[in-house]
Amino acid sequence: MPDWQELVRRRLSGLALDARGTEEVHAELAAHLEEAYETFCKQGLPEREAVDRTMEQVSDWRELQAKILIARSGDSMRKRMQQLWIPGFLTLILSTVFLMTLQEVFGVKPRMVGIAPGTILFYAPWLTGLPFVGALGAYLSSRAGGSRSTMMLASVFPALSLAAAFLLMFPIGMIIEQVTKNDLSFGVVATTLLSNWIGWIAVPGAELLAGGLVAQLFFGRTCSSRDATSSSETTHA
């Protein structure tokens, strides 16, 4: 008997869905072909003919691949939105609003560590609250069916956004300095960047990640057991 799973995987190798979606499609179509082949065999067809008749189910694999992609791509985009972008942006907004509230409403002052220009600012109450924000991002991602890695990305989304902004600011700053001929010592720039990196990205990122990991511990397990329950159900004959 042919390895239908391998056959489908090879014929639909260009199926550009997320890993889980691709695996699902491969498994489902392989199961269909396998069942069709077994039916032909039960009807008394020789193996070769049964394989040929089964393969007649698909005349053009490339066309099938394109059709599946069109049918499922909207689904994939919607899932990505629900599993990553919405929880991620919510985490970013919450962490920003939380910090602004602490600064503007409660007048919280940062704790300064180090000597200028390498001073690192720490908002202790903000950092204390960040694990909860990270946990919320991971939880929302999990509820939408996000994988463990997506849950982690959603929880550390604010730190990643800020890191991207930093990376963008660095070359722009260099260009501005060249244009304005405002030559700053490399040591000063590097120290400032490093201290900001630690204070605004590394430490908050670690706090968010800690919350995300705890959420994953609870909600990741719930998802697995839910999947197992679903799989153990028996279907009609």
Place this chain on the structure above:
Amino acid sequence: MIGAGIKRGTAELAVLSLLQEGPLHGYELARRIERQTNGALRFTLAALYPMLYRMEQQRWIRGSWETSANGRKRRCYRLTPVGKKKLAPLQREWEELFGALQRLTKAAHA
């Protein structure tokens, strides 16, 4: 007025009508359609799954992996409340088309 997508609609009608009776996996769905229409309607794998995925995307049906009594894992499709709502107008549309064609052929024979 009969919609332009009647051809696709009849295929969708066949799937929704069968799923109304209970959950089915793709192969069984194709087999039952063929058997219950005496072979008049046949779905190959290439025709069936893009349609099932599209209907799932529209939330008319929902697929979930289940293990059958013989230990095989199959993706079973169920009708959703949205799909149930979609079924009634599709049935009306089809009956309208069928009735119109009957009237037309009777008039041609008269």
